[in-house]
Amino acid sequence: MLPDEGLLNYVLDRSYGCRHITLIDPGKQSSEIATRRAIAAVNSGSRMIFVGGSTDTPDEVVHETCKSIQEALELQIFAASQDPTSDEDKWRVPVVLFPGGAHALSPAADGITFMMLMNSQTRRFLVGEQLRGAPHLEKFGVEALPTGYLVFSPGGKVGEVGEAELVKPGETELVNSYALTAKMFGFKILYLEAGSGASTQVDPSCIEAARIVNELCLIVGGGIRNAEQARIAANAGANWIVTGTLTEDASSMEELSQRISDVVLGAQSSSS
Ligand code: 1GP
Numbered sequence: 001m002l003p004d005e006g007l008l009n010y011v012l013d014r015s016y017g018c019r020h021i022t023l024i025d026p027g028k029q030s031s032e033i034a035t036r037r038a039i040a041a042v043n044s045g046s047r048m049i050f051v052g053g054s055t056d057t058p059d060e061v062v063h064e065t066c067k068s069i070q071e072a073l074e075l076q077i078f079a080a081s082q083d084p085t086s087d088e089d090k091w092r093v094p095v096v097l098f099p100g101g102a103h104a105l106s107p108a109a110d111g112i113t114f115m116m117l118m119n120s121q122t123r124r125f126l127v128g129e130q131l132r133g134a135p136h137l138e139k140f141g142v143e144a145l146p147t148g149y150l151v152f153s154p155g156g157k158v159g160e161v162g163e164a165e166l167v168k169p170g171e172t173e174l175v176n177s178y179a180l181t182a183k184m185f186g187f188k189i190l191y192l193e194a195g196s197g198a199s200t201q202v203d204p205s206c207i208e209a210a211r212i213v214n215e216l217c218l219i220v221g222g223g224i225r226n227a228e229q230a231r232i233a234a235n236a237g238a239n240w241i242v243t244g245t246l247t248e249d250a251s252s253m254e255e256l257s258q259r260i261s262d263v264v265l266g267a268q269s270s271s272s
Helices: 007-012 031-043 059-081 123-140 156-161 172-185 204-211 227-236 253-268
Strands: 019-024 048-052 095-098 111-117 143-151 189-193 217-221 240-243
Touching (some): 007 143, 019 253, 048 059, 059 095, 172 189
Parallel strands (some): 019 240
8 A cells, every 4th residue: 555655755764763574475375375464464563565576476476466465455444444543554554566577567566676686697687677577567557666686695596596796794895886886876775685584684784884875775684583683784774674584484473473573673673
């Protein structure tokens, strides 16, 4: 659901401190399960839903998931509007595509992280997939969020598929150069990614090096599983923290809600 201030303003707004994104991979769960998880995540404090992740999910599956999550959020907004004690705005969170390529698109999404995989060694992920996807997005009217995407070691599947020259811990000057480059290209967002299920999160000194470029909104994800890790990333300068695996391997909705509440608290407890 589109927030009142518009998608980009909502994403760039720093007045809420470090916020949390739940990543739902439609290739790994039915749209019903994805929707139940998204609703539980928003109820526990997530302020955005990303849909995507896998590299081989067909459009129809992505669309079904986006549509189903949007309908469930609308229902929650309606229910909240009937109850004076409940907060309607809590449910007004955007559903944003986080695509693995030009195939995973849906007109039911509020926007898309329109990304250049900046450290890819192949044209396909620098500009090729984008070239194929842009006309569809234009037709759908899905808002593109201009995003630089930088993959750190260990990098996981995205590092491999994207043929990324992985950034290593401590390469702060390199990260600063990437951040400046992202700004000069006109990107509003820089996503620092360690890879889904990564054994180590993005090195906080690298987050700090990107943070020096104050104009950029920093999204940080990959391998974050608890409040302390979220706090570390937020303290280093993350504006948003993404978690995916945390949601997908929870054994129940209660466990999922507890895990997300913890990470949200960790992100919010940051001193920066
Ligand atoms: C992957 O950054 C995201 O693109 C989330 O990673 O699955 O490790 O939370 P996790």
